[in-house]
Amino acid sequence: QKEVEQNSGPLSVPEGAIASLNCTYSDRGSQSFFWYRQYSGKSPELIMSIYSNGDQEDGRFTAQLNKASQYVSLLIRDSQPSDSATYLCAVGGYNKLIFGAGTRLAVHP
């Protein structure tokens, strides 16, 4: 079992819809969780971080954390074609990040 699991996609959503990206992790002691966006050929860019159970909102993005279920999600409201990218879930380990393989999101007009 991989430490951080994501559905590879592609997840295809129409412009204006809500995109829902999911991630599960294996280390029950993990305390910090991150969502990075990576455009093709570019480096990962942090878009959200979350440390406590519940929801955290930033503009069109909402991160959700459920430590009991070892589950993290990212919701993107009013999806735009510019949101088309790979979204990487990362879990904070001791002096490192542990990444999932990423979910490719395609937002079509």
Added chain:
Amino acid sequence: GAGVSQSPRYKVAKRGQDVALRCDPISGHVSLFWYQQALGQGPEFLTYFQNEAQLDKSGLPSDRFFAERPEGSVSTLKIQRTQQEDSAVYLCASSLVAGRDTDTQYFGPGTRLTVL
């Protein structure tokens, strides 16, 4: 201010050659990380520096991989006797503080290594 920079951006090496990849972290950042990202995969941790001390090298795939950060700023990742399986994007990241898994890591643009 300037972000993390890496050079070269692209490197083509013949199998068996040695390569050196450079990372300039954000000024003042204590922590520096190297990751390897294979095509279609997420980044995988290679090694971690706190200032000039290499505190974790558990992710280095073999003894052909060596990293240093002698003055606590610029870091170099060296790969000896490159193999085709070393082909990947090598990402460098830095963060402001040390020993805290909640700190944001800022990534450089990466070096794409192709071994022929």
